Amino acid sequence: xxxxxxxxxxxxxxxxxxxxxxxxxxxxxxxxxxxxxxxxxxxxxxxxxxxxxxxxxxxxxxxxxxxxxxxxxxxxxxxxxxxxxxxxxxxxxxxxxxxxxxxxxxxxxxxxxxxxxxxxxxxxxxxxxxxxxxxxxxxxxxxxxxxxxxxxxxxxxxxxxxxxxxxxxxxxxxxxxxxxxxxxxxxxxxxxxxxxxxxxxxxxxxxxxxxxxxxxxxxxxxxxxxxxxxxxxxxxxxxxxxxxxxxxxxxxxxxxxxxxxxxxxxxxxxxxxxxxxxxxxxxxxxxxxxxxxxxxxxxxxxxxxxxxxxxxxxxxxxxxxxxxxxxxxxxxxxxxxxxxxxxxxxxxxxxxxxxxxxxxxxxxxxxxxxxxxxxxxxxxxxxxxxxxxxxxxxxxxxxxxxxxxxxxxxxxxxxxxxxxxxxxxxxxxxxxxxx
Numbered sequence: 001x002x003x004x005x006x007x008x009x010x011x012x013x014x015x016x017x018x019x020x021x022x023x024x025x026x027x028x029x030x031x032x033x034x035x036x037x038x039x040x041x042x043x044x045x046x047x048x049x050x051x052x053x054x055x056x057x058x059x060x061x062x063x064x065x066x067x068x069x070x071x072x073x074x075x076x077x078x079x080x081x082x083x084x085x086x087x088x089x090x091x092x093x094x095x096x097x098x099x100x101x102x103x104x105x106x107x108x109x110x111x112x113x114x115x116x117x118x119x120x121x122x123x124x125x126x127x128x129x130x131x132x133x134x135x136x137x138x139x140x141x142x143x144x145x146x147x148x149x150x151x152x153x154x155x156x157x158x159x160x161x162x163x164x165x166x167x168x169x170x171x172x173x174x175x176x177x178x179x180x181x182x183x184x185x186x187x188x189x190x191x192x193x194x195x196x197x198x199x200x201x202x203x204x205x206x207x208x209x210x211x212x213x214x215x216x217x218x219x220x221x222x223x224x225x226x227x228x229x230x231x232x233x234x235x236x237x238x239x240x241x242x243x244x245x246x247x248x249x250x251x252x253x254x255x256x257x258x259x260x261x262x263x264x265x266x267x268x269x270x271x272x273x274x275x276x277x278x279x280x281x282x283x284x285x286x287x288x289x290x291x292x293x294x295x296x297x298x299x300x301x302x303x304x305x306x307x308x309x310x311x312x313x314x315x316x317x318x319x320x321x322x323x324x325x326x327x328x329x330x331x332x333x334x335x336x337x338x339x340x341x342x343x344x345x346x347x348x349x350x351x352x353x354x355x356x357x358x359x360x361x362x363x364x365x366x367x368x369x370x371x372x373x374x375x376x377x378x379x380x381x382x383x384x385x386x387x388x389x390x391x392x393x394x395x396x397x398x399x400x401x402x403x404x405x406x407x408x409x410x411x412x413x414x415x416x417x418x419x420x421x422x423x424x425x426x427x428x429x430x431x432x433x434x435x
Contacts, residue, residue: 014180014416021179024171025190031073031167032191036160038153039070043143044134070145072164074130075123077187080169083118085272087111092328119169120162127161128154180416181409189405192398227380231403234373237266239366241359245344262339264363267370268330271404273321274378274397277314311383315375322371323364332359374400 035041045068067074091097091111100107135149146153168187175183206212240261302309336356345351349358377400 011417014413017178017180017416021175021181021183021186024175024179024183025186028073028168028171028187028190029194031164032071032194033069034072036070036072036074036157038147038156039134040143040145040147041069043138043145044068044070046143047137047145070130070134072160073168075126075161075165076191077165077168077172077184079122079126079165080115080119080172080184082122083115086118087115088328116169119165123162123165124158127158130161131157181412182405185401185405185408189402192402227377227399228403231377231400232407234266234370235404235407238263239266239362240264241362242347243339243344244347245342260344262335262359264359264366265370266366267374268363268367269322269325269370269374271397271400272325273318273371274374274400276321276325277317277378278397280317281310281314311379315379318375318378319368319371322367322374326363326367330363332356332363335359 035044067076087097091101097111097114100110131154135146135153137145169184172183172187175181175186203212203217207214207217240263243260243262245258245260333356336352336359339345339355340351346355346358349355378397381399
């Protein structure tokens with residue numbers, strides 16, 4: 001494959017795409033360490049060290065550490081993701097957006113434009129909230145985070161953070177178009193993986209201090225490897241529904257008669273359910289960190305990640321959001337209608353309403369197993385942290401994102417190589433035919 005691909009120039013182009021992607025991701029990592037003007041970076045880092053287990057800690061994970069530094073990329077790509085999710089939800093209830101979605105490339109281009117406008121608006125609101133929120137913050141040592149608070153600082157912070165988010169959005173789109181893989185996903189992936197060396201160093205420190213024995217460390221390494229293999233296995237899992245297409249005559253030729261399948265992924269909702277569930281459960285702890293209310297402090301203690309109540313509610317929310325988000329992004333009615341229009345049918349199932357009900361039933365069953373799988377992956381790190389003092393710095397959501405993005409990128413690399421292999425073979429066949 002490599003010889004055929006290199007002859008057609010595909011391998012050299014793939015190398016350029018990978019290098020282009022790597023350079024843009026490196027630019028994102030450099031920007032994470034450039035602070036917003038007027039902020040004491042050391043005091044901000046000390047403050048964030050005391051805010052683990054809140055929404056700030058989760059947002060900092062998606063920002064690749066940019067929020068704890070209050071850098072120009074402090075908001076990360078989360079405003080774009082939030083705008084995309086909002087547009088998807090509005091597409092279900094808005095006839096105008098639904099019509100644009102069905103128009104094809106031109107409609108999708110218009111929806112992308114609306115998503116960009118929404119990203120700027122969300123980033124501006126979040127930037128203003130962060131600017132106002134950190135003006136009165138102090139580190140555990142008493143140092144002020146903002147050196148000169150006021151509207152000058154607020155406007156500077158808003159402009160800087162909105163510009164950083166727009167730049168990240170542009171970088172993600174450039175990677176998707178000219179690089180390899182999904183740019184937005186790779187930016188989040190790079191931010192999560194960048195914290196891996198620190199976690200490994202922290203693990204060795206705990207071993208040298210005697211807090212983790214060598215046997216426990218080896219056992220945990222095997223467990224992590226097993227979890228990664230399990231994630232790959234489940235993410236590739238599909239329920240394939242057979243579809244038969246009837247034969248039909250067009251002119252003098254017979255068309256149709258093929259048998260294909262409709263693949264339904266076990267995890268259709270992706271990583272959105274644990275993100276939503278974590279955000280809702282971390283909200284009380286975030287409010288308690290800014291308030292002296294005894295009620296909020298009690299609620300925050302009740303929803304500590306080490307408690308049974310937290311994990312039970314967490315699993316219930318993940319299951320709910322798995323069904324909710326799957327219903328948003330996958331419509332059995334449209335699938336059944338498209339199958340009927342193309343002259344296809346599921347063996348033993350009548351086209352139309354019965355096909356829709358059958359697909360909906362199958363999807364509901366596999367979504368249950370997918371939600372239980374996501375719940376197990378997300379709850380396991382919390383149990384290991386509470387029982388074995390393991391430095392799982394990103395938890396189950398980060399593991400899911402890292403593995404899914406890595407799998408998606410590798411599949412796109414393989415598809416690229418296979419496509420250029422066929423192009424090379426076709427060129428070779430043409431040359432032989434001319435001879």
